[in-house]
Structures are given as structure tokens and as C-alpha cells.
Amino acid sequence: MKTTDFDATGGSRYYTVAKLGPNRSLTPEGYLLCLAVPVARTGEMLYAEGEILGGDGEAIKGDNDGLIRVSRGPEDLFRPETIASFEGKPVTLSHPDEFVGPSNIRQFSVGTMFNVRRGTGIEDDLMLADLLITDQRAITAVQKDGIEEVSNGYEADYDQAEPGRAVQRNIIGNHVALVERGRCGPRCAIGDEDMANKGKKVSFADRIRAAFKAKDADEVEKLASEAESMDEESEEEKAAREAEEKEKGTQDALSQILNRLGAMDADIQELKKAKADDSDEDDEGKKKETEDDGDLTDPETAAKLDDAGVKLYTGDAAKTILPLAEILAPGIKLPTMDAKTTDAQRAAALCACQRRALDTAYKTDDGKAAIDTFLAGQTADFGKLPVPLLHAAFIGAANLMKARNNDQHTRVSVNVTDFGKTTDVASINTKNRDFWASRSGARH
Structure with missing residues (x-):
């Protein structure tokens, strides 16, 4: 089935030949097109102490558990420079050990991200993008292996607010990685190809279509009997x-x-x-260190x-x-x-x-x-x-x-x-x- 995806103005943006799900399609070449993928969000993210540095070059300090909660506001994630910096950047299969550039893009790139924008309505805290995945290994990873979460690679500045808390600013994108588990959590993931049908009851009309397509006479007769029963039900x-x-x-x-x-x-x-x-309880049955x-x-x-x-x-x-x-x-x-x-x-x-x-x-x-x-x-x-x-x-x-x-x-x-x-x-x-x-x- 050939389909054409249109943008908000009614113009043709992508040409596809097979619809795999609400947000997934295949191009004539067999590339996987994933629409409206949440690639980043506002709010808090969890880092371990030693992962990020402040503007003074010193490591951001964690809390008593060694954790840092980094806050990213809409004024930072959706500033025009940040959104523009992600446009046209490569998709990678997991994060490479180095940022992607002209010298290594052939080694790491498995696709491209386009149409980067802020979500609307209940998605107004999300950065959305369309991903065109062109590498067969990556297509298989998404379609068959369930590697569907995404994680951006970028440069940013971090300001310590207090021990265990920091603010992220001046984000400049480099790539988006397909990962098993991303820092932004399951909200930032490619839409499941089966999500639209999960938990839904197959309609009577769909059962009729399937029976005729399979030329299953017994099933057609069964459906006819069910239809008569439904007509007679008070x-x-x-x-x-x-x-x-x-x-x-x-x-x-x-x-x-x-x-x-x-x-x-x-x-x-x-x-x-x-x-x-x-x-550590002894033979006399004294209390444990938890005193319970x-x-x-x-x-x-x-x-x-x-x-x-x-x-x-x-x-x-x-x-x-x-x-x-x-x-x-x-x-x-x-x-x-x-x-x-x-x-x-x-x-x-x-x-x-x-x-x-x-x-x-x-x-x-x-x-x-x-x-x-x-x-x-x-x-x-x-x-x-x-x-x-x-x-x-x-x-x-x-x-x-x-x-x-x-x-x-x-x-x-x-x-x-x-x-x-x-x-x-x-x-x-x-x-x-x-x-x-x-x-x-x-x-x-």
C-alpha cells in the first residue's frame, strides 16, 4: 500500500509504500520512517556523581547517595538554537565513544533526524523529531529486538544549584542514539508498531474481512450464525x-x-x-543492628x-x-x-x-x-x-x-x-x- 505523509501545511513531506503502525512506515528502498518520536523532555534527569562538570571545570557534587538530579527547563530545551542544532543530525545505534563528525560519520550513522520541534498539548514538554533509519542493523534492532528508546548526544553547560541538584543550559545537539534504556526514560521512545492494536477487541467487520480473505467457509458460516443471534438479542x-x-x-x-x-x-x-x-544476631538472640x-x-x-x-x-x-x-x-x-x-x-x-x-x-x-x-x-x-x-x-x-x-x-x-x-x-x-x-x- 503506497502512502504519502503530509506536514501541517498539507505539503508532502515523506513518501512511503507500507504502513507498519501509527508512526512507522517503510520507504520504497526499505528505510524505516519513524514519525513524531519524543527525543528529549523537560524536567529532571538522574546522573551519578562524577558524570558532569560545572562551568568552573569541577565535578558537580551529588547528594548523600552520590546522585545528581539535573533540571532542564523549557526555556533551555526549546530555545531556537537548541532545536536547530538537532536538525539533520545523525541517528546512531547506541552512543559512540566520541561525538559524530565528518571523520567518523560513515562509521556511526545509521540514519538522520528531521523536523525537530516542540510538542503540543499534553506533549508540550517533549522535543519531537522524525527519524529516517537507513541501516539494516538498526532497522532490525528497532523492529525485532525492541531497541526503541532514544537518547540524545549533546554538549551543555551545568550549574550547581545545591549538593545533588544542578541546572542544564546551552544545549547543542550532536546525534540521537537508539538505546535499550535512555536517561529520559520510556517516554522518549519510538512508538510501538503494535500499540494501536494492543488490548483492542477485533471488530465483527474485521473478522468478516479476514474470513473472506482466507476463503474460510466454516468461519463465514459461524459469523453468519452470530449475526443472526445478535439480531434476535433483546x-x-x-x-x-x-x-x-x-x-x-x-x-x-x-x-x-x-x-x-x-x-x-x-x-x-x-x-x-x-x-x-x-x-549479626548472636546465640543469645540480641537485637540486630536495625533494632527491629x-x-x-x-x-x-x-x-x-x-x-x-x-x-x-x-x-x-x-x-x-x-x-x-x-x-x-x-x-x-x-x-x-x-x-x-x-x-x-x-x-x-x-x-x-x-x-x-x-x-x-x-x-x-x-x-x-x-x-x-x-x-x-x-x-x-x-x-x-x-x-x-x-x-x-x-x-x-x-x-x-x-x-x-x-x-x-x-x-x-x-x-x-x-x-x-x-x-x-x-x-x-x-x-x-x-x-x-x-x-x-x-x-x-
Whole structure:
């Protein structure tokens, strides 16, 4: 299928012959065109101490954990010089060890970025660009290997605001890299080619088309029978059927959550056992250094995580935390990390993100109801909850709210005490974005 992509003025910008998804197409040569890719964002990014230098040539100082939260404002990211500096720059497959220039562009370039601009609406904190990926290795990496996040390579100035905080200014672009995990997080990524179809029910019309295309007589007859049944269904029967489907869907979702929590509980018990084996408790049973007699159900502050706690935030489990935090607290400021971030630093940041998300969600009626289900009678003091219980409550409550939000037959409304009235999800998202935007502006 030949297609032509048009720009905002109606002019032809790109010519493609195959549509792979909402934002992906192939050119006649087989190049991969990725439209409206978020390549950078405003807000905070996480660096390790020693990664960046200030204007005086001295390393920017980190906080007690050796982390630096770098703030990048819209006045810096979207200044005309910065946007122009990224126009026409090369796409690379991971970051090269040196900046790309005339002497090495053949070695590192796998494509080009065009049409660099600021996003609009809910994307007004994003820098967007169209990427034309021309190298077969890179096309395969995106399409088959899931290397979809992006990370800009650039020069910038950094000003120390206080220990652990800095401001980024005077950004000049050099390249954009395709990476497995970018510093800006999953928001800066090529749109998933299957995203438009994920979770959607196949329509009756699509099933008819597929049956005729496959020349499947049995399927056509089956569809005809279904059509007759739908014609004969009364309004009362339809209402009863939809209610039954809704109830079944909710029960299935809760069953999946409980099964997952059961598996998590087994993992937590193993971690508790490992922690007990490694403790310094003597034969007389004196208290551990944590002064909690080894009872992990007692509240504890968790400024630093032990080895058992860190293990909760590594591997596949860590990948689910950020999207689940967005479900609990839409608009929450998410930590951003890259390959240089250690497991301990990543675990501390993700644990803190869980605490903030639970605290924000608990201020809503729906959030409180979902979270209380998994607190096992503990007080909702998320700053002091033990890590295993915190993790279990976070996973369970987020999945429960996700199941409820996905119920397309139910109008979702939440009583939010912060705003003093019942509102819908879209309004909550808007108010959360405005709240965090004002917080970010006041801080820096």
C-alpha cells in the first residue's frame, strides 16, 4: 500500500509504500520512517556523581547517595538554537565513544533526524523529531529486538544549584542514539508498531474481512450464525450479557492479581530468610543492628536498601514499576536512569518512586480502597513501610486500579480530596501535570 505523509501545511513531506503502525512506515528502498518520536523532555534527569562538570571545570557534587538530579527547563530545551542544532543530525545505534563528525560519520550513522520541534498539548514538554533509519542493523534492532528508546548526544553547560541538584543550559545537539534504556526514560521512545492494536477487541467487520480473505467457509458460516443471534438479542438480554461479561472480567483480573501476589509473597519470604541468615544476631538472640528484632512487619525507614531490598528492584520486576506508578498517580515525576546507574542507585530511586505514588494515590477514594486491600492492617505511612510490604502493596494496588480502569462499561470517577470535588480521569491528569509543573518551576 503506497502512502504519502503530509506536514501541517498539507505539503508532502515523506513518501512511503507500507504502513507498519501509527508512526512507522517503510520507504520504497526499505528505510524505516519513524514519525513524531519524543527525543528529549523537560524536567529532571538522574546522573551519578562524577558524570558532569560545572562551568568552573569541577565535578558537580551529588547528594548523600552520590546522585545528581539535573533540571532542564523549557526555556533551555526549546530555545531556537537548541532545536536547530538537532536538525539533520545523525541517528546512531547506541552512543559512540566520541561525538559524530565528518571523520567518523560513515562509521556511526545509521540514519538522520528531521523536523525537530516542540510538542503540543499534553506533549508540550517533549522535543519531537522524525527519524529516517537507513541501516539494516538498526532497522532490525528497532523492529525485532525492541531497541526503541532514544537518547540524545549533546554538549551543555551545568550549574550547581545545591549538593545533588544542578541546572542544564546551552544545549547543542550532536546525534540521537537508539538505546535499550535512555536517561529520559520510556517516554522518549519510538512508538510501538503494535500499540494501536494492543488490548483492542477485533471488530465483527474485521473478522468478516479476514474470513473472506482466507476463503474460510466454516468461519463465514459461524459469523453468519452470530449475526443472526445478535439480531434476535433483546435489550434485556444484551444488558444481562454485558453485566455477566463485566463481572467475569473483573473476577479474572482479581484472580490474576492474587496469583501474582502469591508468587511475590514466596519471593519475599526467601528474601527475608536470606536477610536473617546474613545478620549479626548472636546465640543469645540480641537485637540486630536495625533494632527491629528481625520482624520485617514493623515499620522501618528505608533511606538505604540492603541487598535483599535491592533484589526486588532488578530484572523484569523493575521494568513494571514506572508504568504502574503512572496508573496509581498520573503525572508523577518518574526517575530516569541509564546504563551507568548502579543497581543500588536504581533500587533506591524506584523504591522512592513507589512511596510517592502510593502516597499520592492514597489521597483519592479509589486509591485508598485499592491500597488498603494490600496493607495487611499496617498504617498507611508509606515513608516507613518495610520494603517487601511496600513493594507488594504497590504492585497489587496498581494492578487492581488498572483492572478497574480498563473496564470499558464503567464510568470511572474518583473523589480527590486535593481538589475538593468529584472529577474525571482526564481532569485529574491535567491537574496533576499542572501541579508538578508548578513544583518544578518553583524548585529551580
